[in-house]
Amino acid sequence: MLQLNGIHSGDCLEWLMTLPDNSVDTIISSPPYNIGKSYESRTLLNEYLALQGLVLRECHRVLKETGSIFWQVGVYADKGVHIPLDVRFFPILEDLGMIPRNRIVWVRPHGLHAKNKFSARHETILWFSKSAEYKFFLDEIRVPQKYQNKKSWRGDNKGELTCNPLGKNPGDIWLFQNVKHNHEEQTVHPAQFPEDMVARMLLATTKPGDVVLDPYMGTGTVAVVARDHGRNYLGAELDPTYHDIALRRISGEPDQEGVFPNLKTLRDYVSRTGKPIEDYRFEVQVGKTPTERSKSKRFDEAHHLVEIENRLATEEESFGQRTRGLSDGLPSLPTQEIKPVDEPLGLF
Template sequence: MSSPTQISLDTIHLGDCLEWLRTVPDNSVDCIVTSPPYNIGKEYEVRRALKIYLEEQTAVLAECARVLKSSGSLFWQVGSYSANGSLIPLDVRFFPILEDLGLVPRNRMIWVRQHGLHARNKFSARYETILWFTKSDDYIFNLDAIRVPQKYQNKKSWRGENKGELTCNPLGKNPGDVWIFQNVKHNHEEQTIHPAAFPEDMIARIVLATTNAGGVVLDPYMGTGTVAVTSRDLDRRYIGAEIDPSYHAVALRRIAGTPDENGYFPNLKTLRDYCETHSEDPAKYRFDAQTAKVASGRAKSRRFSELHHLQELEDRLRLEEGAFGDRLRSISEGLPDIERYRAKELDEVPTLFETEAV
């Protein structure tokens, strides 16, 4: 094994992450955030027996723990492993591995997905998880940098000594541990050739909360460069590795932010950013995942905030719970035409998560 050496910041290594991690110096990284292969047979991974997969991941995590500063944080975003009809949440298996490495659990965030794996013999999967562990109890957490609006932003006390004063933090509230950032799929301006990329807003929340300006952010499974681009835009440094040459090339193109020799960008967001900076017509260029005849400017984007999607989720759940309660009451009251009721119910339930054009 090679000894850790000084590495260049703001670079993405092309190759195996475990070999590369062994070259990273001890206690040199402020934050590690990634989504490792789920071992479910995606195009960018080789499916292995779960035991072997977890052994390999343990080796990677051991190196991550070594390079993390004492004030540092690690975010490990995972889904589920399915085999022979069973479903194993991977965070359940990763949790004790991280504890055994001496890391301290801080949060288990639920990332609600607008769409997910459909199922017939069990409930459909509609969320993934993000495990947050720290190296010690002396860690960075910049809450003010990530606050979100209060439900009643200007609510004031109406009695007592504090009458007329604000009863909440004017900067906003803690966003909590249920996140509903939009999934980067079709018609999302950040979409690249990678089938499972992070949304930049979600990485921004993690980076702003757990690092300071100039801090070093590491992603051992860099993919098409979301962590690198987001860290750079937030005045942080980045390092990482990616084993797939095609993803690595896209990451470098996103960082460069310029069109290739054929006038193509890695995604629509990079195209729009370039055109806004250079006062160019977006229709002059194309991007890798383009399906429309021409690229549009950001004025035509229909991007929505996390709060928008959270409100839609709450409305949807309230609707589903109410409809189910009505159905139970109709059964208990002995109403004969349940099938007609179901048909009427489905006709009245709007489609909540429609595809959003960009």
């Protein structure tokens, strides 16, 4: 029988093999990238992909016919060789009989710098469904139109809205902010999913009460988002430190010393209990008293989209001017007034 709302401590492949067939609605995960960082073990690429193939075979088995897999990956880099891992994962998923739906580009304003090639500024999310009869709920994830109240000015539909009043399809270019040093969701994990990005995948392919699985749970982001949106979750995590943090994030309670795994969990606790935030700390706190959420600046994906569009436009205009002999310098980027919004990314 499927044990819901728990995180297995141990190897994900062995654990996946114990799960029943056709028992999961959506799988959202980011496997180890195998690029030699301190928190990963480098193996030969073929060995890595072979192991990932076994994990994905089990994921496919436990997935319902209406289910989806979102597999977020970066690159394999070794001695100057640069291999986008989505290129290697694509045939693995297709060989399982899965159907590609989207290759989503997650733009990263900051990333791996390079001297002998272009710097890496994006990662990818592969979305595959198990069958043609898959769940997709666009209305749950719509974003504002560029011209939200635009109306037709001629023809039979003159005066009527020319766009969906609920908003538009968010598309396959995503700009959710990295969970780094100024992000309220940050834990000790060095490569953490933004909760809002997980929410988009989850809301697009599940209903309340559905089951979401993450075989590489890390510090529990998928579990937290599933809980917050009324979905069931399950997953596995091999690292005991990350497993403990995931359980603490889900519990929402401080440890015996009044410490929380991140600022967001602390803020949620204070909002729920009314206790003073100054009485507590969070693990990645750096020399400052935690602030309540009402005093934080919060920026949504749309803000970051405008910011990066302006930055890229300035960079490319400057390059074009120099190639045409109109400029010999590098202009500074234009400054913008930053306007906080109510939803959904939290900064402190």
